[in-house]
Each structure stands twice: as structure tokens, then as C-alpha cells.
Amino acid sequence: MEMKKPVIKSIPYEEFKDNETLEALINELNKERTNVVVGKLDDLINWGRSNSLWSLTFATSCCGIEFMAVGAARYDFARFGFEVTRNSPRQADLIMVAGTITHKMAPVLKRLYDQMAEPKYVVAVGGCAISGGPFKGSYHVLNGVDKIIPVDVYIPGCPPRPEAMLYGMMQLQRKVKVENFFGDKNRKYSRSNMPSDPIIVTNVPVSQNENTEEK
Amino acid sequence: MEFNKTYIGRVLCTIKSLLTGLKTTLKEFFTRKVTEQYPENRKTQKISDRHRAMLYMPLDENGNNKCIACGLCANNCPNGTITIKTKMVTDEETGKSKKVLDEYIYDLGCCMYCQICVNVCPKDAIAFNNHFENAVFDRKKLIIKLNK
């Protein structure tokens, strides 16, 4: 069976980044699928879900301002149907973690995530949310939100420009479009199968000052 | 008593100020919209050359990068975004062994775009480009090997 490829208006499938991870996910989810009717229903539901991603207004720092800019007139994420930002986590479909998460904020973020109703998605926006970013060596900063909640899409940047955020949202749409609502091989299942193990590439060299000395 | 302090005066002033507001928004209702339609305008969109979205290694005409693996960028990076792996290569003609770049690993996911690495680079071997479409599903995909 041919792999179902999510379609996004105006950007061809091949031009998207990270198709490999997406295809791995599709294969994982669709191993034993044959039912055509259910498949069509799934498509309909995914079409609904992916075009109506209401985000929680959650911003801790700089990226939050760019998130507001995405919502404003020039970039206008209402075009995608994302403009209904909800202040209550119960009504939101997605949490855009825009900004640094500190030790004090971590339990709050976790609780917000738990309060959201399924299906829920997490987008890590900017260096701080992805890895701790500029403040990775700090005593009070969580190095990446994927340590406490599962992240669906990473949008790098410090802060990412509004178009980059829109691009990230389209990536998320693609991910939503390959999910299954019916059957046990759906997203929830796959998520527990593929835990996003947090990775740290390089720790901040504590003694870096000494290194520069000689150069 | 001044007119605009009386009951009727206050009501009229209020109505006037509200009508001014309504007039302004009505005008905007009919003006051209300022929205740029991002994915639709991908081909025509212009982004400042100075915009920093991602580090890359400019290549010379032979397709080689200019990096000499001195490690200044990695040492000057405030949060360890750059890791340089070197290897020793022996020059066949002179017989001297030389330290050359093996892998230039850049973590897009924690770069803070402070430009110090570009500033300190003695050979201008690295620079920022403005390709901002970098969102991925997997954290590991953000760790990029810059040299080919």
C-alpha cells in the first residue's frame, strides 16, 4: 500500500524538513491497517483536527512576543484557523512552549499540560524550550521541555521569526494528519512506544575561560 | 456648571467618543489588508540578508570549507553550541602531521545567534544564513554536521 503523505497547501511534500521521522511514524502507525472506511473517517477527523489547532496562550519570554506577532495582522495565523487562542488549558489543543522554563515554572507547565484535553500537542518554540538555549548552564533552568512533557515539533530560533513559527505549525499539521483516531495503533499508543529521550549534546564547558586564554 | 459635566452632556460626550471609535474601525474595515500570506508567498518573500537563522559553512570554489579547526568559535560560544572534532592528518609531501577538521557539529536547538563565533573566526569559515524553515519532529535532527 502506498504511504499516505500529508498534503499542505503551497509547500510541496519534498520541501519539508525531517520527512524521515514523519515517514517512520506513518509506518509505525499503519503497519496493520487495511480498513478503507475507517481510514477515510480518520482522514476526515484529522482534517478537522489539523485545521483547528487552538493554542493555549502560554508564553514566558521573548518567543511569546513573536507568538503575538504571529497572531497580529501581518502574519495572521487566523488564515490557518489557529487564531482562537484559549486562555483555559481545558479548551486548548496545543501548547506552544514559547520561552524559558525554569525550575519554578516546570511544575506549572506540567500541570497545564495535564489539564489539557486529549488530543493535545506540544510545540517547543525557541532555543530555551528546546534545550535551555542561552541559559542552559544555569542553576534554575530546565534544559529542554522534552524532559517533562512529550514534544511534537521543535522550532529552533532565538526567537524564531513568525514565518518560522507558521512553518512549525504546518509541520505539526502534517503530524496530525497521519494519526489514527480509530484502532489501537493511534498516536497515544505510538507515543508510549517512542519516548522522546532527552539528549544533551554538549554541556557548557565550565572551564572554557581557561581555554580561550591561550588562543 | 459646564455642559459636559451635566447628565445630558456626559451622555452626549460619551456617544461622540464612541462614534469616533466606530468611524475609525469602519475605515479600517474597507482599507486594504496588510497580511502577508506566508506559505503562499514563499517564492517572492524577501528576508533580510543579515537575518540569522542558521549557521553554515560557506564553501570556496573547490567546494572546500575554510575551517582550520582552531576551536575559537567553540571556545567562545557562551553555551557550548558548537563542538569541533578534529583528526590528525599527515601531509604526504612534508611528512608533518596537521590537525584538521573532522566534524563540525552545530546544535541548532540551542544556538542563541549572538554572532560571537562568526566574529572571532579568523578565516571567515562560518556565517549565518536566513533559511528559517527548520522546524523538525525530532530533537536529534537539530544537531547538524556543518562540514560535508
Add this chain to the structure above:
Amino acid sequence: MLDFNTITTAIDQYLHSIMPAQAAIVTECILVALCAVLAYVAFAIVMIFMERKVCAAFQCRLGPMRVGPWGLLQVFADVFKMLIKEIISIDRSDKVLYNLAPYLVVMSSVLTFSCLPFADGLQVLDFNIGVFFIMAASSFGVLGILLAGWSSNNKYSMIGAVRSGAQMISYELSIGLCILVIVVLSGTMQISELVEAQRDGWFIFKGHIPAFIAFIIYLIAGNAETNRAPFDLPEAESELTAGFHTEYSGMHFGFFYVAEFMNLFIVAGIASTLFFGGWAPLHIAGFDMFNDIMNYIPGSIWFLGKTFFVIWLLMWVRWTFPRMRIDQVVSLEWKYLLPIGLVNLLIMTICVVMGWTF
């Protein structure tokens, strides 16, 4: 002109001919209910789409564009998502009331909606206290909101609900007074008679100054009734996160969301019936040609056209003004709208008694 009376009578006769009278009435009730609910949903979708587009236009942006042509399918996507979204049950909430509240709100608005006269003959019930019934039906929506706030076990919801109660009870008065002005002018409470009386001129023209003032007050009070800016205190996003429906998710929240929009439709519908002649076409005395042409446009188009115009007016207001504070909301009603409304009623009575109306 298409007369819906003939259609409905035909259906009625057909049903009576094939089944006993009791069964026929039951079938008719079910049919009517189905039609009402379907129309309710259809209008809700239209309204939500309109709101998003109109709001975008006021804000120099485009609004939904990518789902379907010009974003036409946007709301359908939202509906699909909402329908299958998880409904969270809240720990330590009052389960029965918590689950009942959204249905109460929606029921009240469906009930009121079905009383609207869409065209001649296209209304569920046309009886002698029609306007009064609409008012009574619309006012029990506040009960749902109060219950939602109370049962959610959330302090924001509680504050939102109490605000809502204070606000709705206040503004009900003004709405009542405005409707009274029209009742005084027309001398009837039956909706079909109200509309018929406007065949030769809408009440807003017939009643001139007092009717116009009543219209403005009605719009303000109606806006407050529907909890829309500048009176959106019960859900005041920046103060109470989402107000009385903070804890609701999925379709339960969807009910509140839809009911809010449909209440707006209802307020506009009543306004167009009372002040702009409902399904009656625009007639200008003396221009018979013009009047004839106007008569060709079906009544339901007239009604919807007028209603959507009033809705647009209310959206315009909503997307222009900042939110008021609770004490200001209450003092606006009791210090300004209510006295002005009373005086206005007096003026209208004098006008009618002296025959100073057109």
C-alpha cells in the same frame, strides 16, 4: 410571493390524512424540532464564520483563508475537532449540575431561536403573547451560566458566573422596556400582527425618535445579554481566563461557544422583527413601483438580511470597544439606560395618545 403557510398547511393535511390526529401532531412536533435544531446548527456555523471574517476585516487582516476556498470550511473543521475532543470531568465538582449547565444554556437558546419568525408562516408558534414568550425563554440561559460557574469548583468561574448574573438581571429590564415601547406603539404582542403592522412602514420610522432611542438601548442591552464586548465580563479573557466556562472542554465548551453566537443571532432577530419589520419588505409610501419590486423578494430573505445587518452592527461594536468594569456595567444600566428607557416609554405613550406617529 412564496407563502409558507400553504406549505405547512399542506404538510399538516397530508400527515392527518395518513395517520390519526394524535400521531400526526407528535410527528409534526418532531419534524419541527428537527428543523429548528438543524437550522440552529446551520446558522451557528454561518455566524462563527462571519464573526471571524468580519473581525479580521476590522483588524486589517484576512481571517481564515486556507481551509477550503477563502476559508469557507474552517468552521466545519472546528466542529469536527470539537466533537471528538475529550470531555474532562472535574474532580470535586458538582457532577450533575456541571454536566447539566451547558445543555441548559443551549436549550434556552434553541427554544428562543425557534420562536423567531423567519417568514410569514415560517415560525413554530404564533400566539398572542409571542414577544413575552421570547423574553421569558431567553432569560433562563443565565441559569445555565450560574450553574456552570457554581459547579466548576473554580474561583474564576465563580466570579464570572456572579458577574454574569448581576449583568443579565440588570439588562433584562432595559430589554423589557424597549419591547414595551414597541408594544405600546403597535398595541399587540403577537409577532405576526407586529410584522403586519409594519407592512406600510417599519416601526423605527413610524415611532421616529422614541423608537430610535428604544432601538439603541435595545442594542446595548442585547449586547450585554449576550455577553459580548464591551460587556464580556463573565468571560473577560484577560481577567478570568475564560470566565464561567474555564473548566469546560470539548463539546461542552462548544455548547457555550455556539450558544453565545446564537444568542447574538436571536438578539438581532428580535431587533429586526421589532424595529425593521421582520419579514416585511421595505415600503416607501407613494413609490408603488419600488414597493412592488420589493414585494418580489421573499420574506425570509428580508428577515435574514435585516438580522445579519444588525449582527454586523453588533460585531462592529464588539471589535471596536474595550471592556467595561463590572461596576460601570451595572451603573450604566441603572443610572443611564433604565431612566432613559422609562422616559422614552413615557414619550412613546404620549406620542401614541396624541397620534404623533406616522
Add this chain to the structure above:
Amino acid sequence: MSPEFIELEILRPRMEELHRNGMDFLRDIIGMDWGEEGLGAIYALENSSTHENIQIAVRCTDREKPQIPSVCDLWSVAEFYEREVYDFFGIVFTGHPDMRRLYLRNDWIGYPLRKDYDESEAINPIRMESEVPEDLQRQSEIEEDAARELFVKQTNKIFGDQYIINIGPQHPATHGVLRFRLALDGEEIRKIDVHCGYIHRGIEKLSEKLTYPQILAFTDRLDYLSAHQNRHALCMCIEKAIGLDITDRTQYIRTIMDELQRIDSHLLFLSCAAMDLGAITTFIYGFRDREKILDIFEEVTGGRLIQNYNIIGGVQADITPDFANKVKEYCKYQKEKIKEYNDVFTYNTITRKRMIGVGKISREDAISYGCTGGTGRAAGWACDVRKRHPYALYDKVDFKEILYTNGDCYDRYLVRLDEIMESIHIIEQLIDNIPDGDYKVKTKPIIRIPEGRYSASVEGSRGEFGVFIESHGDKSPYRIKFRPMGLPLVAAMHKILKGAKVADLIAIGATLDYVIPDIDR
């Protein structure tokens, strides 16, 4: 300026004397850890009428139980500053009414800015349970810490039996992750307890390990809406310390950029204030026009929000050739648009009703709380650093310091709106006269600051932003302290909120215009 060291015993009399003699503006209290010599604090004071500066330093040799007498009865803002010092250094201020941690969780172990602080994850792991407010803890649960025991006992009942609601940390009106606990009586606010630290990133501690050019990158992320000015302050401080003269061209570019940034910030202020009051359309209008500045920024600096433009000795890159034209075009455009904001929002009766007379602060209180920037000027305190201690080109350009007298929300709002016009005026004077020359001067590859203490301050978008560096001659500072613009504002919250309603809290919060990452650092 080097601080005057005095004995611990005479701190109170000396401070009282200074306060009597007109030193009524406490700019900052800088906690210090001098290692062997003990812990201490440096008080930066200013006379609000003569603009005379003085720094008083005090030392306390007992590292186990350091105690310094509190001065929060003299300067109200000291209450928060002292809590900050207690939080980071563990210095207890005797006589302080509410000695709790300000930024870190109340179960945090250790004092992070002390030199001997152990940063290991094992001691302070990421705790996934929420912290229990101190007034909900039972007395026996409060850890047996001498310092806390002393003061927590009296304060563990912050609210008593009142109806408490939480605003924040995730709340649309707090502009980030500030948290208020409010005691309500119906809609009226009885008491407020501010919790900061949800975005405390430990920038000051991080900086102690980094070189000066590396620290520059952090300043952009303090108050991202005055990224330029913050960076300007740090560059200025370092340049002063190493005796580097910068070119005229740089001065012009920096001044223009500072003012553009100010307009940007004030537009965002306007937008957010409008959104908080429910006027979402005005929010969009503000953002629409702000994009024009961001375009200019992006063209020149390569960043929209975080610009990375000032560097030690100059700026990162020269301005683009069409910079002047674009800026002039923008200035013309913006002047017209101000009228639109006025029509749709400023003069709207609802706005006026929501803001006039709400959240008043008197001039004396503004000074005592150190509320600089728009808040101070709305109360009639001429606190503009550009006038008080001119830097860059501000003594050469002609501009007015906008002053209002009522100190209520509406005045705070108007100050910002007028300052946009004033900033445009400054830019128009400079934009045509940018002299030729280098845009940066060469610096040594490794910058070391000679031993000593240096400070500099600039007028940020929302108040005085100060930098204090104590250098021991290394290429990283021994201690660096940024004066937050927002901390005095939230410190003054409980004063401003007297008798306000919940909705007023939103209006007050919006017009105080704090940026949380700047408060928390």
C-alpha cells in the same frame, strides 16, 4: 564611582541621615559575596532633585548567620530589594517585615549567588510538585532554619481566612509568568502578594563564568523590549571601564536605535494595554505598525526582537544605505497612526473610565518605590536618565521630558503615547546628520576590566536600567548586577492597588508595563 565602606553598626544612623538629607531614591541594593571578607551589600542612592549619587557599602563577616539592619522603612522599595539579596545571598535583614525568598522556591536549598554555592542537580533537582505557599504550611513543616524561623513565624499568615485567588503564573494579563495571590472581598482587592521568579534564569550567576562579549548576549534577553538600551548600558559600562572611546557615528547609530526601540516598546505597551482592557482591534493596530520598526531592525541588525547589535567598541555591522530613508518614512507614517490610536482607544469613554483615577501613585511614593520610567513620570517625578545623567547624544538633542501629575493609569498611558512622539522628534534631529566614520573601534581580543567597581545606567523603555560591575581584573566580572526596571513596579503594586477591583488590577498591570524576564533576570 567607588562606594563608601561603613561599619555595620553605623549603617542605620548613616542611612537615616542620608535619607533626611534628600537621598530619597534608592536605586538598587547589590548583594555581594566577598569570599573571605564576608558577605555584604552595596546601596546605590540618589538625590531626586540634585541628581547627586552616592554608594554605601556594608560588610558582614559572619557567613553563617549574616545579618544587616533593614532600611525598608526609609525606602519602601528596599522591601523587595532586601528580599532579593536574602534570596541570593542568605543575608537576613533585621527588622524586615516579610523576609521570604523572592525568586526561588521556598524549598530551595542554598543561596545561588554565593561563591561557594553548589550548583549540582542532586541538591536542587527539578521538583515536579508545586510549591506550597508559606501561609498554607503548618508551623512544624517549616524547616529549622534560624533565619527563616525568625521571620517566617510572624508572616506565615499572609492572608488569614480571606477569599484568595491566584492570578498567574500562566495568565493572559500578567504579560508573562508573574503570579499574584489576591485576597478578594467581592470584586475588591484586599491584599496582594507578588510571587516572582517563574522566569528567573540566573543570568547574573551565569555571567560570572563568561567573558564580557559573551555576557552581552544576555542583556538582550533581560527586557527584550529594550534589548538595545540594555546592551547599550553594558557596552557603555565596559567601555568606560577600559577607557575606550567610541566614534561619533556609533553614538548616532546607538541613539537612533535606542529611540526606535523605545517606540517599538511603547507600541507594544499600547497594544497590550488595549488587549488587557479588551480592545483587541487596537492591539492589532499597534502590532501592525510595530512591524514597520521590526523591518528596519531586521534589515540593519538581522534580528527582529533580539538584535545583537551593540558590541564593545561599536556596533555589529554598519547601517544599510537606505536606513535613513526608511526611518524617515516610518516616522512620517507613525505620526499619522497615533491619531488613529487616539480615536479608537485613547479618547474612548470606556478607556477613560477604566483608567482615569485608577491605580494612583503619588510622586513621593513613586520615588520611595523607585518607580522610574513612565510610571514615575506620570506621577510627576522627572526621572529620565537621559536628562539626569545624559549619555550618548542626549545632551546634544532637543527633547522634552514628558511629565504628568496624576500618576493614575491614564497618565501612565499618555506618557508612553507622548514619548513615542518625542522619540520620533529625537530621531528626526539625528537621522540626517549621521557622520561618516568607523562604526566600531578595534578592541583587544580578550577584554579585561581593571580592578574596581563600575556602573552605568541608561533610560530603558520602562525605566532606569543600570549595570554594576565589580571586577577583580579578570576577563569575567566578579559580580555583575543589572538593575531591573520592573521590580520596583511590582513592589509598588500593593500600594497602587489600594481599594482597586479585579478589573483594575488588569488596567494597573497593563499600564505599569513590566516585563517579567527583566524582573526575574
